[in-house]
Amino acid sequence: MHGLGNCYIYVNMFEEKIEEERLKSLAIEVANVNIGIGADGMILICPSEVAPVKMRVFNNDGSEAKNCGNGLRCVAKYAYENKLVDNKVFKIETLGGLVQAEVHLNEAGLVDLVTVDMGQPRLQRKDLPMLGEGETMVVNEPFQLEQEALTITGVSMGNPHAIIFVDDIDQSPVETVGPKIEKHEKFPEWVNVEFVEVVSETELHFRVWERGTGITQACGTGACAAVVASVLNNHSSKGREVTVHLLGGDLTINWAEAGNVFMTGPATTICVGEYIGV
Numbered sequence: 001m002h003g004l005g006n007c008y009i010y011v012n013m014f015e016e017k018i019e020e021e022r023l024k025s026l027a028i029e030v031a032n033v034n035i036g037i038g039a040d041g042m043i044l045i046c047p048s049e050v051a052p053v054k055m056r057v058f059n060n061d062g063s064e065a066k067n068c069g070n071g072l073r074c075v076a077k078y079a080y081e082n083k084l085v086d087n088k089v090f091k092i093e094t095l096g097g098l099v100q101a102e103v104h105l106n107e108a109g110l111v112d113l114v115t116v117d118m119g120q121p122r123l124q125r126k127d128l129p130m131l132g133e134g135e136t137m138v139v140n141e142p143f144q145l146e147q148e149a150l151t152i153t154g155v156s157m158g159n160p161h162a163i164i165f166v167d168d169i170d171q172s173p174v175e176t177v178g179p180k181i182e183k184h185e186k187f188p189e190w191v192n193v194e195f196v197e198v199v200s201e202t203e204l205h206f207r208v209w210e211r212g213t214g215i216t217q218a219c220g221t222g223a224c225a226a227v228v229a230s231v232l233n234n235h236s237s238k239g240r241e242v243t244v245h246l247l248g249g250d251l252t253i254n255w256a257e258a259g260n261v262f263m264t265g266p267a268t269t270i271c272v273g274e275y276i277g278v
Ligand SMILES: N[C@H](CCC[C@H](N)C(=O)O)C(=O)O
Pocket: 006, 057, 059, 064, 065, 066, 067, 068, 069, 070, 071, 159, 160, 192, 210, 211, 212, 213, 216, 218, 219, 220, 221, 222
């Protein structure tokens, strides 16, 4: 399945049994287009004690992440269409906390759009985590990277994001600066790196270098973090829907006055099959 081209291999763990110690290598394998299937990673749809389903996310380097916005929309679609849930609004457990999904149906009765209440962003330096003194929040903080003097805004959506505002998204140094910040010593758990061009108060251009994966077509948690960072830097306002233009398409994000972040976007099934593997 994919969300705006951010594709994962989804495994229904209500039906499959995979040893815990096999998960990392399996994620690397199935994500590999030459020896596996080819995807940005692997997502497990699991039983949960606190919600109808639980999502676990593995990047294509095998690292496990605490949240995935595009993944949540696809998990919601799968759960509804495969009757793991019996209504259109339901909770999903993630390692980054509980979220709430609402599925929207097309005329064929299939899920085409999903809205996820992603909960509150975490804005403290320690939540990312990011090393450094200064303010407890990371808003437009100077960040020296070799010869480049950058400024970073840090937002966690359960997973960490470093947002850099640029004047021209097409000139953003995703491939050069992205990997250097991803694994920078200031981020002990590494970090997703987003480049954002502000078009208006309600429109952003967006590119991403994802932690544990590299460039992807879209990053749902990153788009949420970008809107939160835009509000923190007075480019956008709380309570207004912001359209985020990602390589793979658009997401609608609203950091509501009450504090939760809402993300609406598509979810698509590519195929269903059996992985034989090596
Ligand atoms: N690379 C991310 C996980 C995937 C998030 C992204 N694909 C999304 O849609 O939010 C991390 O290590 O935190």
